[in-house]
Amino acid sequence: MSRITIENLSKKFDQKEVLKNLNLEVRAEEMVALLGPSGCGKTTTLKLISGLLAADTGDIKFDGNSVIELPTEKRGAVLVFQENLLFPHLNIEENIAFGLKMSGVEKKIRTSRVTELLELVNLPGYQKRMPGELSGGQQQRIALARALAVNPRVLLLDEPISNLDANLREEMRELIRKIHEEENMTTIFVTHDREEALLVADRIAVMKNGSLEQIGTPEELYRSPVNRYVANFFGQANYIRGCKLGDEFYPDCQNTELKHDQEAEKKLVMIRPEFLHLTKEEFSDSDLMVLKSKIIKRSYAGERIYYQVEADKLQDPLRVIDYNLSNFEAGEEVFLHIPLAKAAYLKE
Amino acid sequence: MFKKNIYRKIILYALIFLFAFPLLLLLVWAFSGRWPWPNLIAESFSLEGWRYFIDPANGAVESLATSVIIGVAVTFITLLISIPAGKAMGLYDFPGKGAVKILVLAPLIVPPLAVTMGIHINFMLLGLADKFIGVILVHLIPTLPYSIRIMTHTFEGLGDKFEAQARVLGAGPLQRFIHITLPLISPGLFSAGILVFIISFSQYLLTFLIGGGRIITFTMLLFPLVNSGDRMLAAVYSLVFIAAALIFTLLMERVLVNPAEKRDHFYI
Numbered sequence A: 001m002s003r004i005t006i007e008n009l010s011k012k013f014d015q016k017e018v019l020k021n022l023n024l025e026v027r028a029e030e031m032v033a034l035l036g037p038s039g040c041g042k043t044t045t046l047k048l049i050s051g052l053l054a055a056d057t058g059d060i061k062f063d064g065n066s067v068i069e070l071p072t073e074k075r076g077a078v079l080v081f082q083e084n085l086l087f088p089h090l091n092i093e094e095n096i097a098f099g100l101k102m103s104g105v106e107k108k109i110r111t112s113r114v115t116e117l118l119e120l121v122n123l124p125g126y127q128k129r130m131p132g133e134l135s136g137g138q139q140q141r142i143a144l145a146r147a148l149a150v151n152p153r154v155l156l157l158d159e160p161i162s163n164l165d166a167n168l169r170e171e172m173r174e175l176i177r178k179i180h181e182e183e184n185m186t187t188i189f190v191t192h193d194r195e196e197a198l199l200v201a202d203r204i205a206v207m208k209n210g211s212l213e214q215i216g217t218p219e220e221l222y223r224s225p226v227n228r229y230v231a232n233f234f235g236q237a238n239y240i241r242g243c244k245l246g247d248e249f250y251p252d253c254q255n256t257e258l259k260h261d262q263e264a265e266k267k268l269v270m271i272r273p274e275f276l277h278l279t280k281e282e283f284s285d286s287d288l289m290v291l292k293s294k295i296i297k298r299s300y301a302g303e304r305i306y307y308q309v310e311a312d313k314l315q316d317p318l319r320v321i322d323y324n325l326s327n328f329e330a331g332e333e334v335f336l337h338i339p340l341a342k343a344a345y346l347k348e
Numbered sequence B: 001m002f003k004k005n006i007y008r009k010i011i012l013y014a015l016i017f018l019f020a021f022p023l024l025l026l027l028v029w030a031f032s033g034r035w036p037w038p039n040l041i042a043e044s045f046s047l048e049g050w051r052y053f054i055d056p057a058n059g060a061v062e063s064l065a066t067s068v069i070i071g072v073a074v075t076f077i078t079l080l081i082s083i084p085a086g087k088a089m090g091l092y093d094f095p096g097k098g099a100v101k102i103l104v105l106a107p108l109i110v111p112p113l114a115v116t117m118g119i120h121i122n123f124m125l126l127g128l129a130d131k132f133i134g135v136i137l138v139h140l141i142p143t144l145p146y147s148i149r150i151m152t153h154t155f156e157g158l159g160d161k162f163e164a165q166a167r168v169l170g171a172g173p174l175q176r177f178i179h180i181t182l183p184l185i186s187p188g189l190f191s192a193g194i195l196v197f198i199i200s201f202s203q204y205l206l207t208f209l210i211g212g213g214r215i216i217t218f219t220m221l222l223f224p225l226v227n228s229g230d231r232m233l234a235a236v237y238s239l240v241f242i243a244a245a246l247i248f249t250l251l252m253e254r255v256l257v258n259p260a261e262k263r264d265h266f267y268i
Helices: A042-050 A092-102 A107-120 A136-149 A166-183 A194-200 A218-223 A228-233 A256-260 B002-031 B048-054 B060-091 B097-109 B112-126 B132-158 B161-168 B173-201 B205-211 B218-228 B231-256 B259-263
Strands: A004-013 A016-026 A031-035 A057-062 A077-080 A154-158 A187-191 A203-208 A211-216 A238-245 A248-251 A265-271 A277-279 A288-301 A304-311 A318-322 A333-339 A344-346
Touching: A004 A042, A016 A042, A016 A211, A031 A042, A031 A194, A042 A077, A042 A154, A042 A187, A077 A136, A077 B161, A092 A107, A092 A136, A092 B173, A107 A136, A107 A166, A136 A154, A136 A166, A166 A187, A166 A194, A187 A194, A194 A218, A203 A218, A203 A228, A211 A218, A211 A228, A228 A265, A228 A344, A238 A318, A248 A288, A277 A318, A304 A333, B002 B048, B002 B231, B048 B060, B048 B231, B060 B097, B060 B132, B060 B173, B060 B218, B060 B231, B097 B132, B112 B132, B112 B205, B132 B173, B132 B205, B161 B173, B173 B231, B205 B218, B218 B231
Parallel strands: A031 A187, A031 A203, A077 A154, A154 A187
Antiparallel strands: A004 A016, A004 A057, A203 A211, A238 A248, A238 A265, A265 A344, A277 A333, A288 A304, A288 A333, A304 A318
16 A cells, blocks of 8 residues: 655657656555556556566656566566456466465465455355356456455556446446455556546546646546646537636637737636536626627437537637526527636646 | 258268278287188187287387387477477567577478488487487477477467466566466477377387487387288287377376366366
8 A cells, every 4th residue: 555656757669659757646545547548658657567567767666665676576566457367277266365375375364365355346155166157247356356365555457447348337346446445555547438537536647648648636637627638538628719817818819908918818718518508698797708609509419408609709619518408499699608717727 | 951961970980980990900900810811800819919018028018118208208308498488489579589480390391310310420429329318309309399389379379468467466487487377388288298299209210310229119119010011919019009199198188287277268
């Protein structure tokens, strides 16, 4: 249960930079998701932490002590591979107890730890089964139990859920969360599925092309992403270009007063479609930016209605998700209310 | 449907006949006494052939033991070399890998006899000719290519992920080899081992050249018998030959193939 610090970690495979100066801190007993598309260096990061790959430059510290020189078997960072890799020639008990046996733990203690772990992963009494007799989801749970058996300093999970059938995913998500809460294991898991990351992780590290874009709680990443990449990763987003002057925001910097004012900052505003409101009459509130607009498209999706709205002052149409609070037809003139408090200001 | 079944049955019985008939013939020959031409059935049956075989004066049992000892030693050494070689070629990339792969196969392409002449001279200089150890060493020439090939494919199929998994769980190099790699490659070792033993066991020419007639293996007694036309004795020796190979195969299977694994569909 260690604090993991990654400093300026870089790794190249044949000239191709897979990781570029990655910096990441995972607190003790925290669960962090590494989120990003395939090929962004997530799995490489896990392998570097476990020691299966050697870093080109940079350092990895567990509780402040560098482990970069330690061989894999002495690091205590247990990686659970995507393919779960249960040893096919050993039964479930021997699989789970493998790490303990290797470190010379007594048989009695091993047996009781196996029983305890099988209960934790909801597979009691499976000791004598062979891996081949188990379903994919069960195998994944055994792989998890096997990793937990050695009380690792950090648990590394490589896409633990993505390989499973859709109906097993929720179960596995909850299990991972439950285990995390019961065992208080520092956990880093890799995923390309944003929902998985949002639902399971304490914090999410969004990666792109081998470097970290942003790390934060699920809410922080959804509400206030630092750039377009992160914003788009967590759902649909509307972008409005403009200038910020104090608390005021001027779309397209169109306000004439602004032209002489050098303090105005050029900004990109990101706001999620569900935060926008459409009304027939104009509301005015200091927090709201109200724009006269026209509906150009309406799609009805049951509990939601998707609108595409063109505002007079904006170049690009905006997307609005309405939860059946109003009902407009395409072509109608409406007022678009943008709550700036719920918007994120991104760097251009 | 009906027609298909008939073809299938014809092919099946034809195959059974093709394989079983020569064996049956051997059995009959081995126990027959006088069997003059053109009789369809032997005039008398006897155990004379077997008596001759067991008689220590004829050295048959002793030569069988020699063959088995050489075969086991060759199998052991070949597998010992093939595991690291197969792993290197199956899992790692190194400069000149393609060339090494072809070189390993070279003994199959170049006739062993051509090489053995040169080896014989060198073995004489080194004092290995006419000795047990020399014969064992020379048997490695025809066996290593097959065995390394099989182990290469075994490691290619297995990959290095299980070892990596054992490693992150805290297993050191020796522990990984004993507890993970060895059991997982045992099917490959089994196939390679049987093949190697049988190649060594049926080796005639190389044994003859390097052994210089002093190392008498079973085949060296069997060949003249087959040639001389003493069908009864040849049949007895052949049956013993087959039985020896079969017993070795069964023993290897007992040692190497884990019964639990056979049930596992992951079994390679």
